[in-house]
Amino acid sequence: xxFALLIxxxxxxxxxxxxxxxxxxxxxxxxxxxERLFFFRDGVHNxxxxxxxxxxxxxxxxxxxxxxxxxxxxxxxxVSAALKRGITDTNTNIPIAGLGLLTxxxxxxxxxxxxx
Amino acid sequence: MNSIKTxxxxxxxxxxxxxxxxxxxDAALAAAAFEQNVQIxxxxxxxxxxxxxQDASSINNKDTSKMLQALDYYDISDVFVDEISxxxxxxxxxxxAIAAKTxxxxxxxxxxxxxxxVIAL
Numbered sequence: 658x659x660f661a662l663l664i665x666x667x668x669x670x671x672x673x674x675x676x677x678x679x680x681x682x683x684x685x686x687x688x689x690x691x692e693r694l695f696f697f698r699d700g701v702h703n704x705x706x707x708x709x710x711x712x713x714x715x716x717x718x719x720x721x722x723x724x725x726x727x728x729x730x731x732x733x734x735x736v737s738a739a740l741k742r743g744i745t746d747t748n749t750n751i752p753i754a755g756l757g758l759l760t761x762x763x764x765x766x767x768x769x770x771x772x773x
Numbered sequence: 774m775n776s777i778k779t780x781x782x783x784x785x786x787x788x789x790x791x792x793x794x795x796x797x798x799d800a801a802l803a804a805a806a807f808e809q810n811v812q813i814x815x816x817x818x819x820x821x822x823x824x825x826x827q828d829a830s831s832i833n834n835k836d837t838s839k840m841l842q843a844l845d846y847y848d849i850s851d852v853f854v855d856e857i858s859x860x861x862x863x864x865x866x867x868x869x870a871i872a873a874k875t876x877x878x879x880x881x882x883x884x885x886x887x888x889x890x891v892i893a894l
Contacts, residue, residue: 663892665894697796697800698792698793698796698894737799738796755803756799756800756803756804757803757806757807759800759803759804760780760803760804760807760809761807763778763780763804763809763889763890763892764776764778764807764809769890769892771892771893771894773894
């Protein structure tokens with residue numbers, strides 16, 4: 658099955674982003690595919706290249722970056738949501754793009770899941 | 774993007790104090806611009822968005838009921854409002870700033886069931 662993930666949860670303050678990451682990993686490891694990850698609303702912080710965490714804490718944006726790179730996952734950040742939140746410098750595997758790509762993901766995916 | 778899907782956006786947050794409605798509308802209008810069959814359902818505190826003559830200027834915000842006028846320009850006519858949510862808040866359907874069809878019970882379940890994709894923000 659092809660899943661599209663709409664991630665509106667911010668990392669650290671909420672659990673949603675980590676849950677989305679775990680879902681995405683589980684989907685891929687069980688033979689499903691990810692049509693696209695779309696980071697929207699406060700979820701845009703997941704794509705920030707500027708996040709620094711203490712060594713003993715999970716760096717979720719870095720984990721997304723590694724996951725997208727290793728699995729060749731299509732992932733984008735909503736431009737309007739990102740710019741309003743000062744996210745202009747995103748991780749290399751998660752470029753900034755328009756909301757049209759959310760529509761495109763909805764059209765092409767079998768299921769769309771929102772993690773807020 | 775050549776296939777058309779029915780995408781139901783459920784707006785369930787109050788107009789001010791968060792950006793949920795504004796950003797959900799951004800997503801809905803984008804989907805409509807790509808010629809998808811967009812439906813909007815106002816439920817829970819989302820029904821407050823439908824009240825007319827909101828004055829958001831005192832908190833430097835935009836009047837959400839005015840933003841809803843844009844739905845017409847994007848040919849989004851399937852706009853629904855949950856009747857229970859209206860009742861719970863003492864709002865009558867005739868007060869709504871835009872024409873939203875009151876929906877509840879089985880019809881509401883069918884609306885959600887028949888959509889290809891449901892996005893609740």
